[in-house]
Every structure is written in C-alpha cells, then in structure tokens.
Amino acid sequence: xxxxxxxxxxxxxLTTNKVGYTRRDYEGKISTLCAGCGHDSISAAIIQACWExxxxxxxxxxxxxxxxxxxxxxxxxxxxxxxxxxHGRMPSVxxxxxxxxxxxxxxxxxxxxxxxxxxxxxxxxxxxxxxxxVYIVENNxxxxxxxxxxxxxxxxxxxxxxxxxxxxxxxxxxxxALQLGATYVARSFSGDKAQLVPLIKGAISHGGAAFIDVISxxxxxxxxxxxxxxxxxxxxxxxxxNRIDFITPRSExxxxxxxxxxxxxxxxxxxxxxxxxxxxGYDPTDRLAAMNHVQTHQARGEVVTGLLYVDPDASDLHExxxxxxxxxxxxxxxxxxxxxxxxxxxxxxxx
Amino acid sequence: xxxxxxxxxxxxxxxxxxxxxSTSANELFAKAILxxxxxxxxxxxxxxxxxxxxxxxEVRVSEKGYQGRRGGVDMMVAMNPQTxxxxxxxxxxxxxxFYDSTRPLPPSKFRAxxxxxxxxxxxxxxxxxxxxxxxxxxxxxxxxxxxxxxxGVDGEVIEALFAExxxxxxxxxxxxxxxxxxxxxxxxxxxxxxxxxxxxxADAVGEQIFVDGNSAxxxxxxxxxxxxxxxxxxTPSSSVAxxxxxYCARYRVxxxxxxxxxxxxxxxDEIASIGIVVGAGWNGARAFTATSGPGVSLMxxxxxxxxxxxxxxxxxxxxxGGPSTGMPTRTQQADILSCAYASHGDTKHVLLFxxxxxxxxxxxxAALDLADRLQTPVFLMTDLDIGMNQRLCQPFEWDxxxxxxxxxxxxxEDLEAGKDFGRYxxxxxxxxxxxxLPGTHPTRGSYFxxxxxxxxxxxxxxxxxxxxxxxQRLLKKFETAAGLVPQPVLxxxxxxxxxxxxxxxxxxxxxxxxxxxxxDAGIHLDALRLRAFPFPQVVAQFLTDHDEVFVxxxxxxxxxxxxxxxxxxVDPARLVRVLxxxxxxxxxxxxxxxxxQHVHAEAVTSQRKVKDHNLRECTA
Numbered sequence: 021x022x023x024x025x026x027x028x029x030x031x032x033x034l035t036t037n038k039v040g041y042t043r044r045d046y047e048g049k050i051s052t053l054c055a056g057c058g059h060d061s062i063s064a065a066i067i068q069a070c071w072e073x074x075x076x077x078x079x080x081x082x083x084x085x086x087x088x089x090x091x092x093x094x095x096x097x098x099x100x101x102x103x104x105x106x107h108g109r110m111p112s113v114x115x116x117x118x119x120x121x122x123x124x125x126x127x128x129x130x131x132x133x134x135x136x137x138x139x140x141x142x143x144x145x146x147x148x149x150x151x152x153x154v155y156i157v158e159n160n161x162x163x164x165x166x167x168x169x170x171x172x173x174x175x176x177x178x179x180x181x182x183x184x185x186x187x188x189x190x191x192x193x194x195x196x197a198l199q200l201g202a203t204y205v206a207r208s209f210s211g212d213k214a215q216l217v218p219l220i221k222g223a224i225s226h227g228g229a230a231f232i233d234v235i236s237x238x239x240x241x242x243x244x245x246x247x248x249x250x251x252x253x254x255x256x257x258x259x260x261x262n263r264i265d266f267i268t269p270r271s272e273x274x275x276x277x278x279x280x281x282x283x284x285x286x287x288x289x290x291x292x293x294x295x296x297x298x299x300x301g302y303d304p305t306d307r308l309a310a311m312n313h314v315q316t317h318q319a320r321g322e323v324v325t326g327l328l329y330v331d332p333d334a335s336d337l338h339e340x341x342x343x344x345x346x347x348x349x350x351x352x353x354x355x356x357x358x359x360x361x362x363x364x365x366x367x368x369x370x371x
Numbered sequence: 372x373x374x375x376x377x378x379x380x381x382x383x384x385x386x387x388x389x390x391x392x393s394t395s396a397n398e399l400f401a402k403a404i405l406x407x408x409x410x411x412x413x414x415x416x417x418x419x420x421x422x423x424x425x426x427x428x429e430v431r432v433s434e435k436g437y438q439g440r441r442g443g444v445d446m447m448v449a450m451n452p453q454t455x456x457x458x459x460x461x462x463x464x465x466x467x468x469f470y471d472s473t474r475p476l477p478p479s480k481f482r483a484x485x486x487x488x489x490x491x492x493x494x495x496x497x498x499x500x501x502x503x504x505x506x507x508x509x510x511x512x513x514x515x516x517x518x519x520x521x522x523g524v525d526g527e528v529i530e531a532l533f534a535e536x537x538x539x540x541x542x543x544x545x546x547x548x549x550x551x552x553x554x555x556x557x558x559x560x561x562x563x564x565x566x567x568x569x570x571x572x573a574d575a576v577g578e579q580i581f582v583d584g585n586s587a588x589x590x591x592x593x594x595x596x597x598x599x600x601x602x603x604x605x606t607p608s609s610s611v612a613x614x615x616x617x618y619c620a621r622y623r624v625x626x627x628x629x630x631x632x633x634x635x636x637x638x639x640d641e642i643a644s645i646g647i648v649v650g651a652g653w654n655g656a657r658a659f660t661a662t663s664g665p666g667v668s669l670m671x672x673x674x675x676x677x678x679x680x681x682x683x684x685x686x687x688x689x690x691x692g693g694p695s696t697g698m699p700t701r702t703q704q705a706d707i708l709s710c711a712y713a714s715h716g717d718t719k720h721v722l723l724f725x726x727x728x729x730x731x732x733x734x735x736x737a738a739l740d741l742a743d744r745l746q747t748p749v750f751l752m753t754d755l756d757i758g759m760n761q762r763l764c765q766p767f768e769w770d771x772x773x774x775x776x777x778x779x780x781x782x783x784e785d786l787e788a789g790k791d792f793g794r795y796x797x798x799x800x801x802x803x804x805x806x807x808l809p810g811t812h813p814t815r816g817s818y819f820x821x822x823x824x825x826x827x828x829x830x831x832x833x834x835x836x837x838x839x840x841x842x843q844r845l846l847k848k849f850e851t852a853a854g855l856v857p858q859p860v861l862x863x864x865x866x867x868x869x870x871x872x873x874x875x876x877x878x879x880x881x882x883x884x885x886x887x888x889x890x891d892a893g894i895h896l897d898a899l900r901l902r903a904f905p906f907p908q909v910v911a912q913f914l915t916d917h918d919e920v921f922v923x924x925x926x927x928x929x930x931x932x933x934x935x936x937x938x939x940x941v942d943p944a945r946l947v948r949v950l951x952x953x954x955x956x957x958x959x960x961x962x963x964x965x966x967x968q969h970v971h972a973e974a975v976t977s978q979r980k981v982k983d984h985n986l987r988e989c990t991a
Contacts (some may be wrong), residue, residue, distance in 0.1 A: 078817060081654070081809045094819050094831075101809035103653060104821035105646070106672050112601075112643040116650025116658065117809070119599050119634040124654075124810050142646070145639040344630040348598040349655035349808065351632055353775050356596040358622040360771045363594070367766040370580035 025050055038074040046071050048098040052091065058210030058236030059089055059158045063096040065213055066127070066156075069220035070097065080125045081117055085110040085139060088165050089131030089158035089236075108139025111146035111155075115337070118151055121347040122338050125224060126153040133163050136172040136191040143193070147200040147229050152336035154223040155231045157193055158210070160238035161249035168241035179246030192318070194328065197231040198311045203334035204230035205310070207325045209254050210237065218264035219327060227288020228334030235323060254323055261302045261313070261326040262295045285332045295327060304330050372484060373465035376567040379409050379434035379575075381445040383522075383568075386458045387511075388451050390422030396511030397428040398761070399532055400518060404432055405581055405763070406528045408573040412438040412880070414760050414956065419606065419699045425454045434575050438727075438762060439881030442958040445568050446522075448514060455480065467566055469518065471510075488562055490517055495553060509550040516554020521562060523569040526555055580728075580766045584757035585661075587728035588687055589614035590767065591735025592659055593622055596775050597685070599658035601636045601647035603666065606699045607755040608689035611661035612637070641666035645673040645684070652683040653820060655780070655808040657739045659685035664693045664706045667713065674748050675714025676822045678845075681795070681804065683742035683778070686710075687735065687751045689758040692954045701954030702755035704876055705926035710750045711904055711934055717842060721749045721852050722904040726879035727757055729764040730902075737857060743778040745852050746806060754925070756877040756956040779805040786815040794818045795841055796827035802847030849905055856903035859910060862886070864895035871917035872949075872966070873910075875901040875931065877956065878923055884959035885966070892963075894970050896921070901931070906938060914941045919973075921966055923949040925957050 026047075034042040046067040051060050070080065077099040084090035086107035093102045105113045114128045128146075135143045135157050146155070161174040168181050172191040179185055197205045204226040208216040216234065223230035235254050237243045243250045248257075262283070283304060285293040295304060303309055310329040317324045344351070375381070387393035394415060401413040412431045418424040431441050446467040449458045462468060464484040470476075472489025481487055492513060496506040519526055530548055537544035558564055589611050592600070602612040616635055623632045638644040644660045651658035662670070667688055677684045692698030693705045710722055721741060723734040731753055738749040781792055786807070792815065795804050804827075807816035818829035826837040864870075874882045879900060886898055899913045914920055914935070922932040929948040936943045949965045951957040 076813060078813045079810050083650075099814055099817050101807075101817050102819040103650075104819060104823070105649070106676050106822060109642060109646045109673065112638065112646025113650035113653070115636065115643075116599060116601065116647035116652070116656075117654040118650070119636070119647070120651040120654035120656030120658070121808075121810065141639060142643055145643060149636070338634075341634050341636075342629070342631045343634050344625060344628065344632050347656075348632070348634060348651075351596075351598060353596060353773075355632055356598065356623070357594055357769075360769045362622065363767050363769050366590070367578075367580050370582045370766075371576075 037071055039076050041071065041077065043067065043071045045099070046077055046097055048096045049094050051095040053088060054240050056239040058160065058238070059092050060095070061210040061213065062156065062158055062216070062234055062236055063092050065216045065220055067096050068217045069224060073221055073224055075125060075224070080127055082127050082129065083110050083114045083117065084129045085134035087131040087134050089129055090134055092158070093129050108134050108137070109142055110134065111139065111142040114153055115146055115149065115151050118153065118337070119343070120349040122343065123347050128153055128155045130155070130157050132157060132159045132161060132171040132173040136193055140191065144196060144200055147197050147202045147231065149337050150201060150203065150229045150335065150340065152228055152338065153230065154220065155229070157233050158236040159233055159249070160236050160242050161247070162238050162242035164238045164241055175248040178248045181241050181244055193233050194314055195311065198307060198329055201229070202231045203228035203331035205329040206327045207233045207235070209235045209258060209325060211251055211255065215260065215263065215325065222264055222287070222293050222327060225287040225289045225291045226334060228331065228336050257321060257323045259317055259322040259324050261299045261324060261328065262297050262304060264327060265294050265296050285330050288334065293330070298326070304328060305332065374486060374567040375445050375463060375465040377445065378569055378571050379432055379573060381568040382429065382431050382441050382443060383446040383448065384444045385428040385448040386451045386454050387426050387428065389418060389420050389424045389426040391511070392508045393426070393450065393511050394428060396515050399529065400515045401430045402532055402581070403519065403524050403529045404570050405576060406532065407525060407570055408576050409434055409570055410436045410438070410575050410763050412762060414440060414756070417700050425451050432570065434573050436575060437880060437884045437959070439884050440956040440958045442960040448518065450514070467568065469514070488521065490514070490557060490562065495557065499553065512547055512550035513554035516551040517558040517562065520555050520558035520564045521566050523565045523571065526551065576763065578766055579763045581761050581763050582728045583759060583761045584725070584728045584731040584753050585610040585689065585759060586614040587731035587767070588735045588751060588753060590618055591732040592739065593618045594769055595657065595736030595739035597657045597659050597739055598632065599634050599648065599651035599656045600660065601638050601644040601658070602661050603638050603641045603644050605663050605666050607691055607759045608661040608663045608687065610759065611687055611689065641669040642673065645670040645686070648684050649673055649677050649682050652677070652742070657743070659687060659739070661687040661689065663689050663691050664709070665696065667706060667710060671714045674720065675716060675718055677748045678714065678718045678720065679822055680820050681746040681806070683746055684748040685738045685742045685751065686748060687753065690752065690754040698954045700755070702877070702956055703925050703952060703954065704754055705930065705952070706752070707926070707930035707934060710752065719849050719905070721745065721747060721856060722752050723750065723857060724752050724875040724902055725757070726876060726900065727764040728762050729767065731757065732767045734857065740776040741855060744776050744855060745803060745848060746778060747848070752876060754877050779803055781805050781807045781816060783812045786812040792816050793827045794829040795825060797844050797847065801851040802844045803851060853905040853907045856905070856907070858907050859902055860900040862898040864897050865890060866895050868895040868897055869918040870895065871897045871899065871913060871920040872923060873899050873901060873920055874923040878925060881957045881959045881962055882923060885962035888959060888963045889966060892967065894967060904934065906935070911939050914939060914945070919945055919947055921947045921949050923957070923962055925951050927952045
C-alpha cells in the first residue's frame with residue numbers, strides 16, 4: 021500500500037461524463053492492500069465502469085462481508101454509502117437494503133472465503149431469489165488477511181505457498197450461480213481490464229441477479245508456481261468465450277462482423293450488449309449449454325472467461341414480491357398506517 | 372360424594388389427539404361462553420408434532436376475569452386413551468369426567484371420588500356418518516353439543532358462531548348445526564344436566580377483544596409502519612409472520628396500482644432473516660423479524676453489528692422452553708439474559724415485556740419507533756403463552772394524530788445547508804448520533820458503515836480514545852433509552868408494607884390474582900410490573916423502598932433477578948426468587964404458595980432471632 025494521498029485537486033481539463041463527474045470523483049480512500057494486489061485492479065475497473073455509464077456515485081450502495089476483498093468498497097466510490105457487514109452474510113444485508121429502496125444500484129463485493137466457505141448458503145439463496153445486484157467475487161483461492169490458508173475455491177492439487185497440496189474439491193461459484201438462477205453470469209481476470217470493465221458495465225445495466233467471478237491473484241500468498249490462481253497460470257489458461265465490444269443504446273450493427281459472429285442482448289435499462297463470439301457456436305443465452313461448456317473446459321484445466329450466461333428477460337425479487345414503485349423507505353404513516361377506524365372495525369370482529 | 376359446585380368459575384380440560392380437528396371445536400366451546408358475557412382464558416397445550424401425539428385444551432371460566440392458568444381441573448373431557456390415566460388423576464376430587472363410553476372400561480380405570488359421565492360418541496358417529504374424516508370431525512362437535520347442555524351453554528349462541536364461521540358455506544353450516552343438535556339431544560335425553568359447574572349469562576366481558584398475541588404483534592408492526600419482514604419458521608413465532616402476511620394483504624395493497632407496500636421474505640435461516648432486517652434498517656425501511664430462542668442464538672453476531680454500527684432492528688422473540696431445542700411447544704421466560712446481553716463484547720439491548728395481546732400490539736409499534744429513535748436492536752419479548760393462545764384483553768387503540776418517530780435522520784437539505792455530520796458523534800448529549808440514508812446527497816453525508824471501531828466521523832480507527840468515546844456514548848444512549856421505553860406499572864398494597872414484588876410479561880394475570888388472594892390472607896405487597904429494560908429510575912427506587920422484593924419469573928436461573936442485581940447494584944439477599952419453569956404457564960396458586968411460605972418461614976425465623984437474642988442477653 022501507499023500512504024501518499026493523491027491530491028484532491030482536479031486538473032481543469034479532466035473530462036467529465038454526462039452527469040458532470042470526472043473519473044476521479046469515483047475514487048475512494050487509498051487502498052491498504054498489498055502493492056500489485058488484483059483486487060485494486062478490480063476497484064479501478066468498477067470506477068471506470070461507473071464513470072463510463074454516467075452513474076451518480078451517491079446512487080450506489082456498496083456492501084461487503086469480511087476479508088481483503090470486503091475492504092475494497094472503501095477504496096472506490098467515496099461518495100457512496102458503504103456497509104462492511106459480517107463474514108459471509110453480505111447477501112442478506114444487500115437483500116434487505118435492496119428491498120428498502122429499489123431505486124439504488126446495489127454492488128456486493130465479496131471474496132472466495134466470504135462467499136464460498138462461510139457464506140456459501142447466503143450466496144446460494146441470494147441467487148435463488150434473483151436480487152437485483154452486481155455481485156463480484158474477488159477470487160484468489162486463498163485467505164489473504166489471515167496469511168495464506170487455502171480457501172474453498174482452491175483447485176484440487178494446487179500448491180500453497182508453504183508447499184501443501186490441496187486435497188479438497190473446489191467450490192465452483194459459476195456452476196452454482198448458473199444452476200441457482202442467476203441471470204447474468206460472467207468470469208473475468210483482474211489482469212484483463214479490457215474484458216472486465218465491459219462485463220461490469222453489462223452487470224450494472226442488467227436488472228437482475230448479476231454475478232461476476234473475477235480471478236484476482238494474491239501477490240502475497242498465491243502467486244507462485246503450482247498455484248492455479250497466479251497471474252501466470254491464468255494468463256496461460258484463459259479461454260474467453262466472447263468479448264463485449266461495446267454497449268450503446270441500440271446502435272446499428274457495423275459491417276465489421278461476419279454473419280453469426282455477434283450476439284445482441286437488449287438489457288433491462290435499454291442498453292444493448294453486443295457480444296463478439298470467440299468460441300464457435302457459444303450461445304450465452306443458453307443456460308444448460310453454458311453449464312456444459314464451462315464444466316468441460318474447466319476439466320481440461322482451462323479458465324473459461326467472458327459473459328457465460330445472460331437472460332435478456334431477467335426479472336428480480338421486487339417483481340416477484342410485487343412491491344410498490346415508490347421505494348418502501350419513502351413510504352410514511354399516511355401510506356402505511358390503516359388508521360383508527362380500521363382498528364375499531366377489527367376490534368369488533370374480535371369479540 | 373362431594374360435587375364441585377361453581378357458577379362461572381371453573382376449569383375444564385379437553386384431552387385430545389393431535390390432528391383430530393379438536394382445536395377448532397374446543398375454541399368454539401370457549402367462544403360460546405365468552406359470548407354469554409363470561410370471561411374465559413383458553414390454553415392450547417400441544418406437542419411438537421402434526422398428528423398422533425396427545426394435545427390438551429384447557430379453558431378457565433372466570434366471571435371475575437382471572438386470565439392466568441388456575442391449576443387443577445374441575446372437568447376433564449377425556450378423548451385420548453393414550454393419556455387416560457394421567458388425565459383422570461388430574462381431576463380435583465368431586466370433579467367431572469366426560470368420556471366416550473362406546474368401549475366399556477373396567478372400574479379400575481375410574482376414581483371413586485369423581486363424577487363420571489359416559490356418552491357413546493363413536494357409536495353415535497358411526498351410525499350417522501360413513502366417511503372416516505367426518506366421523507372424526509363431527510365427534511368433536513357432538514361432544515361440544517353435549518357439554519353445552521351439561522354446563523348450561525346456550526345452544527343458540529353456538530349456532531350463531533357457526534353462522535359467522537360458515538357464512539356463504541351453507542352445506543358446512545347445516546352439517547355442523549346437525550352435529551351440534553345430535554349432541555344436545557342425546558344429553559338432554561340421557562344425561563343428568565346441569566352439572567354442579569355451569570355457565571350463567573353475565574356482563575363481564577364488555578369491550579374486551581379475544582385475540583392471540585402473535586396476531587396482535589403482527590398488527591402492531593402494520594400500524595407501526597414496518598415494511599420489510601424477514602423470518603424463518605420456528606415454533607412458537609411462525610404465526611407472527613403469517614399474521615403479518617394476512618394483515619398486509621388486507622391493509623397494505625395499494626388499491627390504485629395493486630402493488631404491495633410491504634416485502635416479506637421467508638429466509639433460508641435466522642441469520643439471513645436478521646441480515647435482511649439489518650440491511651433494510653440501514654437503508655431506512657422499518658423492518659422486523661420474528662423468532663424464538665434458538666433463532667436469537669443464531670442471530671447474535673448480527674445483533675452485535677447492529678448494536679455497534681447503530682442500525683434500527685426490531686426482533687420479536689416469542690419465547691419457548693430452552694435450552695437448545697428444549698421444549699419447543701411449552702412456555703418460558705428464559706431468554707432474558709441471552710437477549711439483554713446478546714453478542715460478544717460489551718453489549719446491551721432494549722427489551723420490551725408485553726403482558727397480553729393488547730400490549731403485544733402496542734409494544735410492537737413502540738419497538739419500531741424506539742429502534743429508529745435509538746438506532747439499535749429492540750426486542751419484543753413475548754412468549755408462547757400469550758403468543759399462541761387467544762386471550763381476552765382491552766381493545767387495540769391507535770391515536771390518529773400519532774406520527775412515526777423516525778429519529779435523527781439528516782435530510783438532503785440539512786446536508787446542503789452545511790450541517791456538520793459526524794455519524795458517531797454525540798451532538799446533543801443524549802448519546803444518539805445523527806445518521807444519513809444511502810442516496811441522500813451527491814457529495815455529503817456518505818460514510819462507510821462497519822462493525823470495526825471508528826472515530827466520531829466514521830473513519831476507521833483503533834485508537835483507544837476513539838474507542839472509549841464511542842462505547843461510553845453507547846452507554847449514555849442506553850441511559851436515554853431508559854426514559855423512552857414503556858415505564859413500569861405500580862400497584863400499591865392497600866396498606867403500607869416492607870414487601871414488594873416484581874413481575875413482567877405473561878406472568879401478569881396469575882400475579883394479579885395472587886395479589887388478591889394474598890391480600891385476603893393478610894399478606895400485603897406493593898407490586899411493580901416491569902415493561903422494559905433498561906430499567907427506569909423508578910425500579911431502583913422501588914427496590915430501595917422495600918426490605919424484600921420477590922422477583923417472579925418463568926425460568927430456572929432467576930434471570931430477571933440477575934439482571935436487576937447486575938444493573939442496579941442491589942443487594943442480592945433482598946431479592947427473593949419465585950421461579951416457575953416446568954413449561955406450563957405460571958399459576959396464581961403457585962405464586963401465592965411460594966410467597967406465603969416465604970413470609971411465614973421468615974416470621975418464624977425472625978421470632979427465633981428475637982428469642983436467640985434475648986437468650987444471649989440473659990446469659991450475658
């Protein structure tokens with residue numbers, strides 16, 4: 021980490037987005053993570069995505085659990101409210117926050133310990149319920165903050181920094197998210213900003229339960245030979261299924277693409293995702309095919325990345341519960357209290 | 372042979388098999404007496420089971436309005452062969468045993484000192500009905516019919532109740548009325564009626580309503596403005612969430628849009644339930660969860676977070692018998708300490724103790740206000756006895772002018788005007804800081820909420836002075852709470868006394884009855900009914916003003932007494948334990964006996980002391 025704060029003064033020529041903010045307005049406190057930590061790259065990607073999508077920082081609520089990853093919401097979007105909850109329980113707090121005010125954007129940041137071990141139950145159920153959110157797991161396969169124990173996403177046979185071979189099967193968060201009903205499922209790599217930023221933007225504009233598993237190497241405890249979550253390993257085994265080229269409101273398909281090379285997905289908020297296929301025949305709107313593809317390639321030791329699945333007709337928990345368009349936290353006594361007359365009637369029925 | 376003679380003052384107990392449909396018939400019986408203007412207090416004593424195990428329904432009829440469990444049974448309706456022996460043994464001498472005489476029982480199965488009334492219920496049903504389920508269900512209505520004749524309950528009142536219940540379902544109405552008449556006709560023709568115990572029309576019910584505490588608490592959450600409820604099914608609290616759902620459907624659907632002004636989530640466990648409530652509370656919606664002791668155990672980590680990060684949370688704890696799975700369908704007040712100090716580190720929480728459904732309603736709405744005002748978890752401590760049983764109580768009241776107290780929430784205008792915002796800063800001396808809700812202002816008022824230590828401006832800090840400032844402020848906030856919670860209710864003895872008694876929650880009706888009995892016996896006690904923790908000043912004063920104070924509670928370890936000793940530094944020797952903890956609701960008889968014994972024993976001891984003293988003086 022560095023202790024040298026960047027000056028708050030902005031250069032007058034910094035570009036502002038449509039809502040009048042510069043990219044720097046999306047920054048947070050100085051990171052206290054190790055230099056070179058993948059998590060800081062993810063924070064930078066979140067900043068980039070929010071700035072590019074013209075999101076007002078204060079309309080984002082950042083929630084996290086406990087661990088290195090869960091500290092990061094302090095390091096981006098400083099003008100947003102954040103909530104560093106308890107270990108493994110961010111999904112429930114995010115669910116409650118989302119129910120209270122459907123008008124904000126909910127960003128859940130978690131780690132592999134937080135989501136795949138102690139929080140596996142809540143991870144599963146938040147996906148089942150289809151809470152509208154962007155859920156990012158900063159996945160390094162190791163417990164960083166407690167100095168190097170294996171986490172539940174560490175691959176069987178991978179080696180710890182101390183030389184121990186992991187004998188447990190890994191928890192496959194992508195497989196679970198696909199099976200449990202997440203409507204936007206992606207995997208990326210903290211070292212590939214060009215891929216990650218559009219995936220985050222796609223998740224933000226999705227309108228349902230969006231999950232991104234980001235392999236994010238731990239430079240202190242899991243970046244050695246024998247690890248399957250190191251920079252080198254992921255670079256060598258990265259198999260992207262597609263690339264999101266750009267997202268614009270319903271722009272025309274340019275002639276640069278060969279027929280069948282592009283899939284377009286109209287998102288909840290009217291934006292269109294334009295996916296350029298990198299794998300022949302990969303259809304990101306087919307959940308079963310996605311599960312099959314990911315499993316097959318994972319078995320070969322490949323790290324499958326890209327937008328693995330998206331449901332263009334996603335719905336969310338508010339839709340299922342038929343909650344009012346006015347956020348619940350904006351309703352007052354007038355709207356909520358049935359009043360004395362109704363109570364008198366009720367009393368009469370109880371005699 | 373002695374015959375119990377009593378008008379409008381007796382206990383009748385129904386022994387049934389779980390799942391046989393007896394509860395609704397028994398409720399019908401209780402409600403009919405109520406409609407005759409005579410107060411009743413029924414108690415459903417049921418097992419953790421859906422079908423087959425024994426279940427009882429005990430109805431106390433009391434024109435004086437005593438709602439506590441009395442103890443002893445004057446009439447047993449013995450419909451369950453499994454529990455026959457114990458049921459027969461439970462009857463008071465001179466009492467009445469009503470049973471199904473279809474199959475003959477040997478004389479050894481009865482007692483010489485009770486009156487036996489046999490009725491061939493199974494034969495009657497088999498002769499009329501061919502469907503097994505109908506035989507079962509109507510058997511219950513037939514015995515209600517017979518009992519109504521035996522006890523002088525007006526048949527027309529029961530028919531009127533049927534008419535309300537089966538409005539628009541004429542076929543069901545007719546068949547129930549028919550079964551009722553079958554029972555009544557048989558009793559008139561073959562049985563000696565009325566018995567020595569009977570019901571006579573009175574005017575002792577008045578404006579009171581008949582409702583269970585869980586429904587009342589749910590309704591309190593509706594009136595108190597709760598919009599988010601998250602829960603996990605657990606006896607005896609599940610009906611709180613179910614009632615909330617029912618009332619929401621009635622009162623909270625926008626007629627114009629058809630949209631819901633509520634969100635209810637049946638979560639995957641209690642941890643997620645409280646997490647959802649914490650998230651909603653943080654984001655400015657009034658939220659609650661309903662659970663019981665095992666659920667609170669699971670929630671404790673989050674309760675600590677809500678205490679330390681200062682987030683409004685309302686938890687309804689319908690207490691049952693502990694520890695562990697304990698007695699899931701029996702009642703206790705045994706979560707006092709585990710809730711008062713829930714979670715690791717130095718924590719203290721606000722507890723409310725409603726005495727009946729009327730207060731369940733009132734305290735639930737109050738809890739939502741207090742949680743917002745104090746920005747902390749607030750527990751509504753009910754129990755199975757008041758939660759799951761219908762109880763006669765004062766009607767619900769709501770002041771039309773009442774506004775919700777949302778506490779110290781800074782608005783966008785406040786922030787825009789440059790008002791200083793320190794999330795954990797005490798600005799007006801009550802220990803309560805201001806908060807902001809997410810999304811309020813583009814550049815001001817955001818902060819990072821966390822369970823780790825921080826300074827007054829919510830910046831991460833492990834500095835000693837920052838920590839001490841924060842936790843001392845939380846103590847000050849707790850002192851503020853003592854003035855905001857429902858205050859104790861004092862009931863002075865008719866004459867000056869050095870004895871006092873403290874009680875709370877569902878103990879109330881038994882305690883009130885015991886006080887009457889004790890006064891008649893010449894034992895005078897000033898009584899204080901606690902309605903909340905932290906203890907207001909008047910509690911300490913009450914303890915100072917009396918030489919000895921009985922603390923009556925329904926747990927083994929005298930948890931409320933411990934809390935009083937711990938929080939008020941009172942000499943433990945002056946607090947006398949009166950403890951009832953077998954899972955049944957406490958009775959007036961039990962309290963009276965315990966207090967009487969202590970007072971008498973003490974009188975003997977103090978006389979002896981005087982004698983010893985004199986003796987020593989003489990020797991000297």
